[in-house]
Amino acid sequence: MEVATLAPTETFALSQQLMAMSKIHPTAIVSNNAVIGENVVIGPYAVIGDVTIGEGSIIHPHVVMADGVHLGRNVEVFPGAFIGKEPKGAGAIARQPQFERKIVIEDECSIxxxxxIFYDxxxxxxxxxxxxxxxxxxCSIGSRCIISRYVTINYDTSIGDRTKIMDNTHITGNARIAEDVFISTMVGTANDNLIRAGFGDHITGPVVEAGAFVGAGATLLPGVRIGSKATVASGAxxxxxxxxxxxxxxxxxxxMKRAAEE
Known part of the structure; x- marks a missing residue:
């Protein structure tokens, strides 16, 4: 990544036209290879790699965006976010991460x-x-989703459109969550029942089908399937x-009972 620190009197490789169309703080570090749309705001001390940022997007102070990130239009990224973390396995981890160096965040998202956000x-x-x-x-997350505060989503997980996952919930690796699902706070999910140091590719997270509801504090063990429009009570x-x-x-x-048919 070639970078330029933008001083008040210097624009380096960024053209005067770009500077006129967007507002980039003098302390921001922006790659010469970044593609930045019109009316973009990049705040103090942000570090921006070889990325694409759509028009009207706002990058707040101290954001880090690594190479290969693509932001759509009118995306807002709040202070301290890190987009483009490279997964690395320490010696204690049996699973070796595999990934592509790309991230796509579509229009009108809020980060x-x-x-x-890790790569891929x-x-x-x-x-x-x-x-x-x-x-x-x-991981893939659909449109119009809410992934609330301090939710953790592990590797190779998919989440469908309009799904909501509330505060402090953990979604394990290899989980499949369909569209229009609601998962409340403090829900735990797992993908391996074995207590051991290593594991293989056979581990499987829960599958939650469309329209299901999971109450606060529930636990979903490996491989369980929650059927469409089913309800899991709090603490189950x-x-x-x-x-x-x-x-x-x-x-x-x-x-307990069968839900009323719609």
């Missing part, structure tokens, strides 16, 4: 303060990532599949 992630339009949320590599521990339009509660979770 909250101190959000961390796509985020659909009009989606909100709340303060301190973390999204690991090889789900160890077996839940049929569509069924409500389950308890430890372990058991059926």
């Amino acid at each position: 909250g303060p101190h959000v961390v 992630v796509t985020i659909g339009s009009n989606t909100l990532l709340g303060d301190g949320a973390s999204v690991r590599e090889k 521990v789900v160890t077996k599949p839940v049929e569509a339009s069924t409500t389950v509660a308890g430890v372990p979770a058991r059926p």
Whole structure:
């Protein structure tokens, strides 16, 4: 990445036309290879790599955007966010991360303060990532989603359109969450029942089908399937599949009643 520190009297490789169309703070560090649309604002001490930033986007102070990031139009990235973290495995980790150096964040998204987005992630339009949320590599998040404060989404997970995941919930690796799902606060999910140091590619997270509801503090164990429009009550521990339009509660979770048909 070739970078230029923009002083008040220097524009380096950024053209005067670009500077007229956008507002880049003098302390920001912006790659000469960045493609920046009209009416973009880049705040103090932001570090911007070889990226594409769509028109009307706002990059707040101290944001870091690594090479290969593509932002759509009117995206707002709040202070301290890190977009483009490279996953690295330490010696204690058996799984070796695999990823592409790209991130796509579509139009009208909001990326909250101190959000961390790893490489190889796509985020659909009009989606909100709340303060301190973390999204690991090889994940996809649909359009009009809410990923609330301090939610953690592990690797190779997909989340459908209009799904809402509330504060402090953990979505494990290899999970599949469909569209129009609601997952409340403090929900835990797992993808491996074995207590051991290493694991293989066979591990599987939960599958949550369209329109399902998961209450606060529930736990979904590896590989369980929550059927369409099913409800998991608060505090339930789900160890077996839940049929569509069924409500389950308890430890372990058991059926209570069948939801009214629409």
